[in-house]
Amino acid sequence: MATPSSALQRPTAFVADSEAEAKFQARKNRLMWRRRLLPLAAALLLLGLWQAVVVYFGIRPFIAPSPVAVAYTLVDRFGILMQNLAPTALEALLGFAIGNLSAIALATAFVHNKTVEEAFFPIVVLINTIPVVAKAPILVLLMGNGMEPKIAIAALICFFPTLVNMTRGLSAVNPQTLELMRVLSASDREIFWKLRVYNSLPYLFSALKIAASTSVIGAIVAEWIGTTQGIGALIIEATYKFDSPMLYATVIVGASFSVTFFFVISLIERLVVKWEPQAVH
Amino acid sequence: MTALAVACDRVDVHFTTERGTVTALHELSLDVEDGAFLTMLGPSGCGKSTLLRVVADLIEPSKGSLRVLGRSPQEARSKREIGFVFQDAALMAWRSVLANVELPLEVGGGASIAGHAASPRELIELVGLKGWENAYPHELSGGMRQRVAIARALVTRPRLLLMDEPFGALDEITRDRLNEELLRVWEQTRTTILFVTHSLYEAAFLGQKVLMLAANPGRVREIVPVNLPYPRRLALRETPEFVKLVAHLRAVLETC
Numbered sequence: 024m025a026t027p028s029s030a031l032q033r034p035t036a037f038v039a040d041s042e043a044e045a046k047f048q049a050r051k052n053r054l055m056w057r058r059r060l061l062p063l064a065a066a067l068l069l070l071g072l073w074q075a076v077v078v079y080f081g082i083r084p085f086i087a088p089s090p091v092a093v094a095y096t097l098v099d100r101f102g103i104l105m106q107n108l109a110p111t112a113l114e115a116l117l118g119f120a121i122g123n124l125s126a127i128a129l130a131t132a133f134v135h136n137k138t139v140e141e142a143f144f145p146i147v148v149l150i151n152t153i154p155v156v157a158k159a160p161i162l163v164l165l166m167g168n169g170m171e172p173k174i175a176i177a178a179l180i181c182f183f184p185t186l187v188n189m190t191r192g193l194s195a196v197n198p199q200t201l202e203l204m205r206v207l208s209a210s211d212r213e214i215f216w217k218l219r220v221y222n223s224l225p226y227l228f229s230a231l232k233i234a235a236s237t238s239v240i241g242a243i244v245a246e247w248i249g250t251t252q253g254i255g256a257l258i259i260e261a262t263y264k265f266d267s268p269m270l271y272a273t274v275i276v277g278a279s280f281s282v283t284f285f286f287v288i289s290l291i292e293r294l295v296v297k298w299e300p301q302a303v304h
Numbered sequence: 305m306t307a308l309a310v311a312c313d314r315v316d317v318h319f320t321t322e323r324g325t326v327t328a329l330h331e332l333s334l335d336v337e338d339g340a341f342l343t344m345l346g347p348s349g350c351g352k353s354t355l356l357r358v359v360a361d362l363i364e365p366s367k368g369s370l371r372v373l374g375r376s377p378q379e380a381r382s383k384r385e386i387g388f389v390f391q392d393a394a395l396m397a398w399r400s401v402l403a404n405v406e407l408p409l410e411v412g413g414g415a416s417i418a419g420h421a422a423s424p425r426e427l428i429e430l431v432g433l434k435g436w437e438n439a440y441p442h443e444l445s446g447g448m449r450q451r452v453a454i455a456r457a458l459v460t461r462p463r464l465l466l467m468d469e470p471f472g473a474l475d476e477i478t479r480d481r482l483n484e485e486l487l488r489v490w491e492q493t494r495t496t497i498l499f500v501t502h503s504l505y506e507a508a509f510l511g512q513k514v515l516m517l518a519a520n521p522g523r524v525r526e527i528v529p530v531n532l533p534y535p536r537r538l539a540l541r542e543t544p545e546f547v548k549l550v551a552h553l554r555a556v557l558e559t560c
Binding site for chain 1: 357360361362381382384386387388390391392394396397398407408410411412413414440441442
């Protein structure tokens, strides 16, 4: 067997040097803590500044609350906040599931049948151009005042980015890999499951990460149109009562839920997409 | 059993584009013996890649007859007798080296030839990647990825290996190394190889014969025999015979 190849093999490429490795590890740790602590310090600084401004200028609570007042409300009215987060979270999660699943299904249909794509894509684009605040009343009239229109809005808002990304992910496969599958006499089914689906996953997850936060926005905006429950309703109520600490606390609860949702999706992405995708735009 | 791996008889390939019909290949006749190593050289637009794709049943000839391993190209393809290596390694980023090499056994009824197939692990060793079985493509260099692509093409034990500028995107050092190793693989597997390249040196170094194609339309210009003994080593390229041969190829290429 020829020797040149052996030089490329793994074991010979790495030499043990515990001192250098320890230094490298220490430097890596330092950088990691720095990356975590710096934003935290900046956030604390801004909160302090906010508190100082409110106290120093004597800003009245119905205009803007101090961070301490917001924190107090968060603790004091935690029960009510959570009670109202539950329906919003449920609407967002159900909308997320329904919107993304139907987007994936339609993208699959698009890839299998060009006619379907040509017929329906312009309609989808048209519906997507209608602003959420305009879609919401229409859906409330259609579906009543319960959870259904909120779920529908959350689903609609997730739908478009996922449809576009998924269609692209399923179709933008390396042409030479496609030729390879043809040389291997792979069936369309095999090309779909062994090539297109995997190829689409990085695209899908970029869309799901967008959808994680927009589904919550969709649910909240939908709640503005007539309901007595949920983060959206609480926002309206607090605004009309000039209860600024409650308004801020509600916003924080809603945002925290969005961020958590986003991180859960990112975590799942990291578990599923272990390879380095070629390039996802 | 036929002695011919590829028998091309007055094959035409036309493509219809917006600017009219292009003749990629015109009355191309060519016989390639079983077990041969034929390199193909020619200016761009001479139809080298088209010829490989016609043989692999990726493109249908517009006219003429073509037999691959004594069958129609479609039969040869579906019997998994053809391996193809592209300029891009075209590995699946989500599969490990081993899983990429195993791909041909998983699709297109590949399981049915499993008894006859080569061992993926042995092939990985053959192309010099032992120890990298579980690595992912993004961890590999360009040369290593192309080695994986070669191992993948060989796993069905194809009797015909088609290579479309497989080392065209690699640096010269890697390319030289892989040239030597490809000859070793050929000597061990005895599969017929059709190898398209843009490099005069590569064409002369690898092939038993060099097929020179002329462009517009693509047709055979000349078949130049390479009378240099195997096994060939890189030092061969410094010999007067080799230099003379390359000079001849260059002279012919200028008339293509």
